[in-house]
Amino acid sequence: MSGLGVPSESVAHDGGLGGPPAQRRRTGLSRRGREICRGVLRQPILAACVVVVAVAVAAALAPAAFTGADPLRVRPTAKLHSPDGTHPFGTDQLGRDLFARVVHGAGLSLSCAAIAVLVGLIAGSLVGLTAGFVGGALDAAVMRLVDVLLAVPSLLLATTLVTTFGFGPVQTALAVGTSSVAGFARLMRAEVLRVREQAYVEAALVAGARRLSVLRRHILPHTRGAVLALTALDFGGAILAVSALGFLGFGAQPPTPEWGALVAGGRGYLDTAWWMTAAPGLAVVLTVLALNRISQAFDTPTGPR
Amino acid sequence: MAELVAVAPELGRGGVVGRYLAVRLAHSVFVVWAAYTLSFVILYLVPGDPVEMMVSSSGVISVTAQQIAQLRAEYGVDRPPPAQYLTNLWHALHLDFGRSLQRGQSALDIIGGALPSTLELAGAALLLAVLVGWALALGATVTRVRWLQRFLLALPALGVAVPSFFIGLVLLQVLSFRWHLLPAFGDDGPRGLILPAITLSVPTAAFLARMLAQSLWRVLADPHVTTARAKGLGRWRIHLRHALRNALPPVLAVAGVLVGNLLAGSVVVETVFSRPGLGRVVEAAVTSKDIPVVQALVVLFAVVFVTVNLLVDLAYHLLDPQVTVAMVRRR
Numbered sequence: 140m141s142g143l144g145v146p147s148e149s150v151a152h153d154g155g156l157g158g159p160p161a162q163r164r165r166t167g168l169s170r171r172g173r174e175i176c177r178g179v180l181r182q183p184i185l186a187a188c189v190v191v192v193a194v195a196v197a198a199a200l201a202p203a204a205f206t207g208a209d210p211l212r213v214r215p216t217a218k219l220h221s222p223d224g225t226h227p228f229g230t231d232q233l234g235r236d237l238f239a240r241v242v243h244g245a246g247l248s249l250s251c252a253a254i255a256v257l258v259g260l261i262a263g264s265l266v267g268l269t270a271g272f273v274g275g276a277l278d279a280a281v282m283r284l285v286d287v288l289l290a291v292p293s294l295l296l297a298t299t300l301v302t303t304f305g306f307g308p309v310q311t312a313l314a315v316g317t318s319s320v321a322g323f324a325r326l327m328r329a330e331v332l333r334v335r336e337q338a339y340v341e342a343a344l345v346a347g348a349r350r351l352s353v354l355r356r357h358i359l360p361h362t363r364g365a366v367l368a369l370t371a372l373d374f375g376g377a378i379l380a381v382s383a384l385g386f387l388g389f390g391a392q393p394p395t396p397e398w399g400a401l402v403a404g405g406r407g408y409l410d411t412a413w414w415m416t417a418a419p420g421l422a423v424v425l426t427v428l429a430l431n432r433i434s435q436a437f438d439t440p441t442g443p444r
Numbered sequence: 445m446a447e448l449v450a451v452a453p454e455l456g457r458g459g460v461v462g463r464y465l466a467v468r469l470a471h472s473v474f475v476v477w478a479a480y481t482l483s484f485v486i487l488y489l490v491p492g493d494p495v496e497m498m499v500s501s502s503g504v505i506s507v508t509a510q511q512i513a514q515l516r517a518e519y520g521v522d523r524p525p526p527a528q529y530l531t532n533l534w535h536a537l538h539l540d541f542g543r544s545l546q547r548g549q550s551a552l553d554i555i556g557g558a559l560p561s562t563l564e565l566a567g568a569a570l571l572l573a574v575l576v577g578w579a580l581a582l583g584a585t586v587t588r589v590r591w592l593q594r595f596l597l598a599l600p601a602l603g604v605a606v607p608s609f610f611i612g613l614v615l616l617q618v619l620s621f622r623w624h625l626l627p628a629f630g631d632d633g634p635r636g637l638i639l640p641a642i643t644l645s646v647p648t649a650a651f652l653a654r655m656l657a658q659s660l661w662r663v664l665a666d667p668h669v670t671t672a673r674a675k676g677l678g679r680w681r682i683h684l685r686h687a688l689r690n691a692l693p694p695v696l697a698v699a700g701v702l703v704g705n706l707l708a709g710s711v712v713v714e715t716v717f718s719r720p721g722l723g724r725v726v727e728a729a730v731t732s733k734d735i736p737v738v739q740a741l742v743v744l745f746a747v748v749f750v751t752v753n754l755l756v757d758l759a760y761h762l763l764d765p766q767v768t769v770a771m772v773r774r775r
Contacts, residue, residue: 287478289701290749291742292708298730302738303486379607383712386609387727402610406716409613410621420610428605 185436188429195426198245208239210396219412229414231404235394241418244396248423251312251390251397252377258316259377260370263323270324271331272354282328288321297380301389308391311384315377326369330362337361364437371434375427382423398423461761468757472750479746480536483739484529488521519545536743542736546728551736554725555744562710562721568637569644570706576645577652584653585660586683597657603650608709612643612716628717636719644713648706655698659691666690689763696759700752704745 179186198205214234222229228237270281288296293315300314334340335358343353378398384390385399393400398419405415516522519542523531535542541551584596619639620628627636663669664687672686710723722741729737 283474283478287475287482287746290475290479290704290746292701292704292745292749294705294708294711295726295742295745298711298726299483299486299738299742302730302733302735375605379605382607383609386607386712387715389730399607399609402607402613406613409617413617416610416613416617420607420613423610424602424606427607428602431601431605 179436182436185432188432191425191429192433195245195249195422195429198242199249200246202239202243202246205242206236206239208236210235210239210243211394212236219408221412222414228418229412231412231415232408237401237414237418240396240401241398241422244398244401244419245422247308247391247395248378248381248385248398249426251308251315251381252374254309254312255316255319255377255381256370256374258313259319259323259373260366262317263320264327264366266320267324267327267329268331268354268359271328271335272350272358278328281324285321285324288318289325293318294380294383297384298387298389301384306389306392308381308385308395308397311381311390312377315380315384318380319373319377322373323366323369326365327362330365331358334358334361368434368437371430371437375430375434378423378427378430465757468754472754475750476743476746480533480739480743481529483742484532487735487739488525488528519543541740541743544729544734544737546732546734546737551734551740554737555722555740558720558722558725561719562707562714562723565637565640565644565710565713565719565721566703566706568641569648569709570703572641573645573648573652573702573706576649577656580649580653581656581660582683582688584657585664586679600650600653600657603646604654606646607712608643608647609712609716611646612639612713615639615643616716636717640713640717640719643716644706644709647709648702651698651702652695655695656691659694660687663687663691692763693760696756696763699756700749703752704749707745707748 179189202210212235214230217226217230217234218232220226220230220234226236226238228241231237231240266281266285270278291299296318297311297314300317301311304310304314340353340357343357344350348356381390382397382399382402385397386403388400388403391397391400393404401419402416402423405412405419408415513522521528532542539552543549544551544554547554580596580599584593587593587596616628616639619625626639628639660683669682669686672682677686707722710721711726712723713719714721714723715727725737726741728734729741
């Protein structure tokens, strides 16, 4: 599992002399973008994963572009139709078009996962960054707290938080996000501690740079690879967690389509209408699989190739 | 903790190990206490009064203010939070987490009643996960056949991406409804345990397989493996006798998390298969906001986590006594 083939150091502070800073940055970024594209294209599976995620995001942003059918329209005459030309994923027990429901469900599922990841990423990174950079008693105290949060399984932590936040899609997203804060905090702290030992950080401090600017310019950019990998992985995990809570009925309430809730809705029709669980279930599987593979590309390889 | 340990190496080995375990034990007690405190803060202080919630959720309309006051006094929620916390903590130390707001029983009784069924399920799933996980990891690292290796490595990646409720439903659909091989619902005997145990074991098996395979690869690149190969030992012998033992510590390190996740996974799996157990208690308690039960569950999971980790520490020591000493020095 090789990486993207992109040098890990940031282009933004290469200290080159050519051109005004803004322009230099832009050419640097576009060169980096081209390199990433080339790296992705060399690996067909990775490219396919990027396409899957892109399609899922597009469905979340503009569901109307994929289907003209209304996900909430009930038609008693067309109930429990198996998949065919007019209904690619079949219809449910109320005659609603399942393809439309899965496509429209992408919006809620992915935005809930995105909220969860953002909460975990921002809060966790801030906590880890502060603990790692300040050190001392604060670091010890924060890390004990993180230990405690990691001692409770994340699914149980999320359901406990749902008790507090209440039911609903945004509430479950916040609960899932809060339960992932500890993981991000621990990773960020470890990365800060690793980078802080590097010679260039020492050099910058000796040269008289202020601690905050050292943190921003020299430490933060170098933690990016690991944090991005965890973010992509956590996005997949958040989709799973949000859909599990939705399946249990804590998330979106009917008739709003959400992937986990859609699978739960098909539970009573396993015998007669397999497509009701298969379609939303496979949507979750494909998206998470693709996100996990992309997350791997950010990481350094350990297995043989 | 560093200053505690600085003197440790001079005490001789028994002293070091004893001190190390004492520190670990103290840390475990701290984690359980902190989990209790944190869940108290989250559950009791944020959402408001549990009695009001109980009254409003049970749909009783004709409750007088006097009755509410009486209930509040009965559940002890009329006093200031710090006083409540101390009383509750005192009771919790005596294994009393309060009465369920919904069922009136003691929270611990409810959990105790549900525990055997979940332990049965989780035990079977853990056994299955360890067997399958090891088999996949060993198979993938031993084989020289490229496509087989790729296939064995692709399975864990798939396993961690599939939501467990979906696995359960697909198994039900195919094995119970289409082929009528196994019973679909209920907890009658070992046959009813097969599908839930498989479902629950998939994410754990996948995670285990991936970790063990990675760890094995690291160890197989070590000089002592090269030496063993140069001596002319067989592949399986090198794998099982020389590599596996050294590949275990990183896997053991996540055992606490794995067991916890396995137990937490029962929330979903028991719902899918309509089995009674801890998972159903979690679901019911969250749905009805039954705070004493939820809090007791959080503490129970924290206890399981620290217990498994203490056992892992002992296992480390048995695998390699030097590790314990090294860990004490590093801390």
